[in-house]
Amino acid sequence: MSQSLTDQEREKRLRKKAVVDQRIAQATEERGVLILLKGNGKGKSSSAFGTLARALGHEQRCAVIQFIKGRKETGEFLFFKDHPLLDFHVMGHGFTWETQDKSLEQQAADQAWQVAEQLLGDDRYQLLIFDEMSYMFKYGYLDATVVAERIGNRPRHQSVIVTGRTMHRELLDIADTISIIQDERHAFRAGVKAQPGIEW
Amino acid sequence: MSQSLTDQEREKRLRKKAVVDQRIAQATEERGVLILLKGNGKGKSSSAFGTLARALGHEQRCAVIQFIKGRKETGEFLFFKDHPLLDFHVMGHGFTWETQDKSLEQQAADQAWQVAEQLLGDDRYQLLIFDEMSYMFKYGYLDATVVAERIGNRPRHQSVIVTGRTMHRELLDIADTISIIQDERHAFRAGVKAQPGIEW
Numbered sequence: 001m002s003q004s005l006t007d008q009e010r011e012k013r014l015r016k017k018a019v020v021d022q023r024i025a026q027a028t029e030e031r032g033v034l035i036l037l038k039g040n041g042k043g044k045s046s047s048a049f050g051t052l053a054r055a056l057g058h059e060q061r062c063a064v065i066q067f068i069k070g071r072k073e074t075g076e077f078l079f080f081k082d083h084p085l086l087d088f089h090v091m092g093h094g095f096t097w098e099t100q101d102k103s104l105e106q107q108a109a110d111q112a113w114q115v116a117e118q119l120l121g122d123d124r125y126q127l128l129i130f131d132e133m134s135y136m137f138k139y140g141y142l143d144a145t146v147v148a149e150r151i152g153n154r155p156r157h158q159s160v161i162v163t164g165r166t167m168h169r170e171l172l173d174i175a176d177t178i179s180i181i182q183d184e185r186h187a188f189r190a191g192v193k194a195q196p197g198i199e200w
Numbered sequence: 201m202s203q204s205l206t207d208q209e210r211e212k213r214l215r216k217k218a219v220v221d222q223r224i225a226q227a228t229e230e231r232g233v234l235i236l237l238k239g240n241g242k243g244k245s246s247s248a249f250g251t252l253a254r255a256l257g258h259e260q261r262c263a264v265i266q267f268i269k270g271r272k273e274t275g276e277f278l279f280f281k282d283h284p285l286l287d288f289h290v291m292g293h294g295f296t297w298e299t300q301d302k303s304l305e306q307q308a309a310d311q312a313w314q315v316a317e318q319l320l321g322d323d324r325y326q327l328l329i330f331d332e333m334s335y336m337f338k339y340g341y342l343d344a345t346v347v348a349e350r351i352g353n354r355p356r357h358q359s360v361i362v363t364g365r366t367m368h369r370e371l372l373d374i375a376d377t378i379s380i381i382q383d384e385r386h387a388f389r390a391g392v393k394a395q396p397g398i399e400w
Contacts, residue, residue, distance in 0.1 A: 005301075005302060023388070023389075024394075026391060027388050027391050027392060027393045027394065028391060028393055029390075029391045029392045029393060030392075030393050030395070031392060033387045033392060033398060035242070035387075035398075037243060039382075041379035041380065041381075042235070042377055042379050043237060043243060043244075043247035043379045043381065044243075044247075045250065046246075046247045046248075046250030046251045046254065047243035047244075047246045047247035047250055047381075048246075048250065049249075049250030049253050049254070050245065050246030050247055050248065050249030050250035050251075050252070050253070050276065051246045051250075051397070051398065052250070052253075053249050053250070053252075053253055053275065053276050053279045053280065054246065054249070054274065054275030054276050054279065054396075054397055054398070054400065055275060055396075055397035055398070056275070056279050057274070057275030057276055057277065057278035057279030057280075057397075058275045058278065058396045058397045060396075060397045074254065074257070075253065075254030075255060075256070075257030075258045076250065076253050076254050076257055077257065078257035078258065079253045079254065079256050079257030080253065080257075101205075102205060126397060127397060127398075159397070159398055175385060176385070176386075176387035176390065176392060177242055177385055177386050177387045178384035178385040179241035179242050179243045179381050179382065179383065179384060180241065180381070180382040180384050181241075181243065181247075181379050181380070181381050181382075182239075182379065182380040182381075182382060183379065184378035184379060184380050185375060185376070185377055185378040186376075186377050187233045187235075187376035187377045188223070188227050189223075189227075190229075190376065191226060191227050191228060191229045192227055192229045192230075192231060192233060192376060193227045193228055193229060193230050194224075194227065195230070196254075196255075196258045196260075197251070197254055197255035197257075197258045197260045197326060197327060197359070198233060198235075198251065198254070198255070198327075198359055200254065
C-alpha cells in the first residue's frame, strides 16, 4: 500500500529542491578550503579526524600535526598512525599547567611549525589537520600573521583544518568555512569520568 | 637558554590547574554517555566519525547506522566499512526532495530502527552512532519518545552519538553531552563546489 504525499507536502519539497538545486549550480569553483573549528564544545578535533577518515577513504594523501601533546596514546593516534597515506605528527612539549620553562614550549612550537610549513608547500598532500594550533597563538609561540600568510599561499587543491577553542582574526579573515562548536552540556560536569574512545 | 615564567604567569597556571584538578577529582562515575551533535554547521557527522576512529583505536566494538542514504559511496563508508570491530549500516531509502511515496521512506526508517534496537540491547557494542537520525523524527517516521526510552535503557557502558540539524526534546532531556555546531561561514555559499574528502 503506497502512501502518497499530500499536494502541500509535495509542493513544499519541490520548492526546497529548487533552492538546493540553484545553490549547487552556483557553487562551481574547485579548490581546497580552509576550515576552522572553534568554540568550547566537544567535537572539534573529532570532527577533524572524521574528515580525515573521509579523505583517506577517497585515497587522498593527508597529514596531521597535533600541536599540543596530551595523553600518551590517543585512540585516534592508535587508529590512524599506520595508514600508508597519512603522516601523523604528535608534536609539542606536552604543555602542562606546571611548566616552568617557556623555552621548551617555544622549541616544540617551532619544530611543529617547521613541519607544517613543509606540508603547506607540498602539493601531494590534499588535507592537512593542525590540531589545537590556536593555543600556539594564545600563548605567543606562533605568529598568527605568519601562519595565515603561509596557509593563504598553499597549493590550490590543498585543504587545511585548524582546531582550537579560540581562533585569531588573521585566520578567521581567510577561512572558507567556520563552525563554532558550542558546549551546551557536558557529561564531565555531571560527574562522568573522562573515558577512552570518547575523550581520547 | 631557559626562559622562565614570570611569577604572575606561574601563579595563573597553578590556579587554573587547581580548578582542573578539582573537576577531575569530582568526575568519578564510569558509564557510557549519550552525545547529541546538533545545529546547522559543518562537523556533526564528521565529529561522530572521528569519535568512531578513537573508539576503534582502543579496540572497542562499534556500530554505525546512517538513517539517510546520501551519496553512493562516501569516504567514511569506504574507509571504515571493512573494519573487523565495526558494523556499518547504510539504511534509508535515499530520501530525496522528489520522493512521492512516503511508505517507502517509512519502511526504510522501520528497518533502520529495528537494527538500532538490536544494537541497543547488545552489550558487546561500546559505541553506537545514529547518523542523521533526527530527520526521522522531523518527518514523523520514528517516535522520539520510543527512541529515547530505548536509548535510556541501553547497557550501562554503551555510548551513543546521535547527529542531526534539529534534536527533539525527548532526546535533549536524557543527553549527557550536547554540542551545537553553528554555521558561521561555509565555502559552499561563496561558490566552492562540494568535494570528496570534505563533504562526503
